[in-house]
Amino acid sequence: MKKNLYTADASAVGGRSGHVRSATGIIDLDMSVPEGLGGKKNATNPEELFAAGYASCFQQALLVIAQRAGDKLDPNTTVQCSVTLFQEGEGYGLSAVLDVDLKAFDQAKTIDMVRQAHKICPYSVGTRGNMEVELKVKGEAIPVQAEENAGVAEKN
Secondary structure (H helix, E strand, C coil), X not given: CCCCCCCCCEEEECHHHCEEEECCCCCEEEECCCHHHCCCCCCECHHHHHHHHHHHHXXXXXXXXXXXXXXXXXXXXXXXXXXXXXXXXXXEEEEEEEEEECCCCCHHHHHHHHHHHHHHCHHHHHHCCCCEEEEEECCEECCCCHHHHCCCHHHC
């Protein structure tokens, strides 16, 4: 049974060259096409905001996985998320790369924790089957099996 935990509200005016504001007012930012595509400096873009949200959410999923196992993550653990905007034919899409450095665990345990986090992270669940997401540990790609990209969080 689905239980809603939180709803975030934000509004945009002017698209990629406009402004976004969250209902709380904490996010209140000018938007622009990425600077490398002719946009202005000192403005953000949807891909940058998505990358920040995904990195933060994925790190929280890692914290949950560690807690469930009775482990504790090193405070310097990092999740780097790169989001790419691409064009394919007439359409556009996104892909993401998550690169995790847990600092305190060996490679095998880190890979296992990253795979588990990918199963429960709301961003991973929401993009599964709709967007290519590559997982890495300290810059090395983790092979992802089809079954690891199927299903939803409650199966864990």
